[in-house]
Amino acid sequence: MLGELEQVVMLAVLRVGDEAYGVPIRSEIEREGGRELTLATVYKTLGRLEDKGLVTSYEGDPTPQRGGRRKRFYDVTPAGKRALKQSVGALRRMAAGLDLGWET
């Protein structure tokens, strides 16, 4: 079972798509998830997911805008997608049929 923060970060990585690195991942969480995380928290979570084999990362090319520093791009692995599906699915099933005053 995934932690809540792990789910949010993985969903954000999937939503951003090809160009998923630190900055857009965080702003996606801020925009859609409505919560402000520090970059360090995002990286820490990504690191944990990578250790578990749920996301992979690779280094991009150096870009002049960032003082010549390379970006690290993240992608969700098939195992990650499975875990996410399981996690979110479980939540959905648990919530289904309950009248909590919101649509599922």
Place this chain on the structure above:
Amino acid sequence: MSRDARTPPALALLLLRTMLPASQAEAFIGDLLETFAANCATPGDARRARWRFWRETLVALVTVRPRRLGVTTQLATGDSVMRTFFGDLLHGARLLRRAPAFTALAVLTLGLGIGATTAIYSVAAPTLLHAVPYPQPDQLVTVWERDAEGGKSNLGWLTFVDFARSTRTLERTAATGSWEVTLSGDGNPERVQGSRVSWTYFRVLGVHPALGRDFLASEDEPGNNSVVMLSHGLWQRRYAGDSSIVGRAIQIDGAPYTVAGVLPASFEDVISTQSRIWRVLGYGPSLSYACRSCRHLRVIGRVKPNTTLAQANAELDGISATLEKEYPSEYPQSGTFVVPLQQQVTGAVRPVVFALLGAVALVLLIACANVANLQLARAMRRSDEFAVRAALGASRARLAGQLLAEGLLLALLGGVAGIVVAWLAVPALATRLPDDFPRLASVTLDLGALGATATVTLVVGVLIGLVPVWHAGRGNLGAALRSGSRQAGPSRLVARAGLVVTEVALALMLLAGAGLLSRSLLRLLSVDPGIDATSVLTMQIQATGRAYATDAAVFANHDRVRDAVRALPGVEAVGTVNQLPLGGNTDMYGVRALDKPLANPELAPSADRYVVSPDFMRTLRIPILHGRGITEADVRDSAAKVVVVSAALAQKIWGTADVIGKQVQVGENSTPWRTVVGVAGNVRHHGLDQDRTLQLYVPERQWLFADDAVALVVRTHGDPSLLAPAVRRAVQSVDPAQPIVRLESMQGVIADSTAQRRLALLLFGAFALIAATLAAAGIYGVLSGMVAERTREIGVRSALGATPRDILRLVLSRGATLAAIGLVVGLLGALALGRFLQALLFAVSPADPLTLGIVVALLGFIALVACIIPARRAVCVDPMTALRAD
């Protein structure tokens, strides 16, 4: 918005680069920079962006790093020593965080000790170790003549020339005299301290101008010597660092002087620390003030390599003897002193600096003892933990490693606190040092001192780590585990008691020093200076520029200034004098009596010269003991030449105070004879601790020349400082270009003359306070530890019928024993160290029984107070609770 705010915080970046694992740093920092740039897009947000950058950095440092290290800790068993040690450090950090009171106390104690040591060392290092910041400083010497009393005397120019010509042991020599000038043109007129130096001066020191050229031999002649050298600071400040100044003429005292060059920024004139401008001496044999007995030049020289000081001194003694034979009436006796420049420069402050270094070393010792004590007490409380860990298989080395790591961590934190303390203390100290303190300009946080402190810190860390290890090693772990008692072995108590005794002893030594110094200062301040300094405002004024080319114009200016100030409401009396009592000037002239002829006129006593306006003595309330003072009638041009002498001078020359009507000659034997018309009270001109009080008072217009710079003294009704602005306006209403400097109350002038003692007392007092507090904390710690350990015993005792008084005696006698041993040891130490303070004491013996008695009583009282809380706790032990506890 400044450009500065748009750049990301450099320190944060540095922290990130060094602290983050390399695998993550690049992408993470890149992301941060990108965010920062986006946040900075609107100008007003730059500050917020920086703030957010810092927040991100701090969060990253605390979250990202430990996760990585967490892995290391898990791997620790069986891993490399360094990794284990790193894990121990982390574990230690956690433990320290869990005991914030202990940590704060230990870090604060270490910080104070280390910081104070670094700060004092920073002040001492340039003074004592690098007093002479020139190449081959060991070769530099000062040369003096022997005066009538066998003391050191400056040289007259002709003597200097003879020495310079004849010497074979000195490579080069130079002479220097003081010079105070007013710069005009290029902005407001300004008083600047300077020196007149022979052309060889900077060559002797081994200093080359950073800009322009050095003085030339051809310039060191009368009429050819309107050439100056500027200090780097003066050049930057007044002439805006304009390099075209070289070769240009600047206005000095209303006349043009050519600037030969500018000295390097690093140059400090240790012979005349206040000098900012140097003029080539330009003396010649025909000048009246170049004579052999016109002893006002300081002479320096560079000893040839492979020549000893003694050889140089012997040679100069020989030259001096030849001169004395040739001109017997010009020298009181033959003989010279050749003193290393280093010793000459630091001589006056050496005692203070050494005393302070000693005192601060004591403080550091106490701080270490205290932290060791704290650590020991903590180790006692944790003996269960060690026992359990040992039982579970932790090797002794492993336990030692952990304690060592904790000790090092504490020392590290203490070191950081110490750097902060030193960083705050050094500038505060520098501003309190007297202006003439050697190498004051170079007093900064000393890197060498920081290094030394870091070493001390490491040693301390190892020691305070090892103290509990040593004890853990000796205890029977199994027994400790079984009994569950918190009772400590006797050796441990002995160690703690030893530390407390040490602290009390060291604190007593410091308190005794502070006590002796404060008694000295009190004695000194109760010395009658011979003047009434209350409600007197003083300042130096100067008639400067071409308008004052004649003496008459200078006198007229001084008259108008006095009239303008006298007219102010709130002014009681006004006077002028060429030099202020206790103002730090030395302006002395030989006095010869007509009825006491001397075979050698050089043996005549020299007296402080006070050239005064009629109201001066009344303004400072210098009493007239016989005859009359200087009056208005004496300053008329036609007046008969008169003089008033101090009682000490009358006694010295005639052996009686009945000297009215005697004739004296002041200075050169060509000067007119003057009639003594009065005898005045003695004034302590050279310092409250100097009883040399030979003085003479001459009416203003009767001296050989006009002193263009004079001190204005104003007696006011009420607080003199309130009147300062009005007096300043009145002076400048006479001549707006007239510079006013050294505006101060007369009491301030007297206080300044004791600045060095005040500083020593202030620091000693502060150190003693810290020491006494730490010692009290130590006694408290040991006693409350003892009460906690013996709760059960105390409970049994009271159950068996011991009265509260018996319990109280039990605890207090223990505390009293510790304090008493400490006091005795400290007293012996204070007596032994007292002689090092001798040079700073005034009218107080280093073994002054009253002072020592008071500090012993004071520290005893503090120790008693520290005993009271643990003692109360012991009395309140409920026997039933105590017995049931285990």
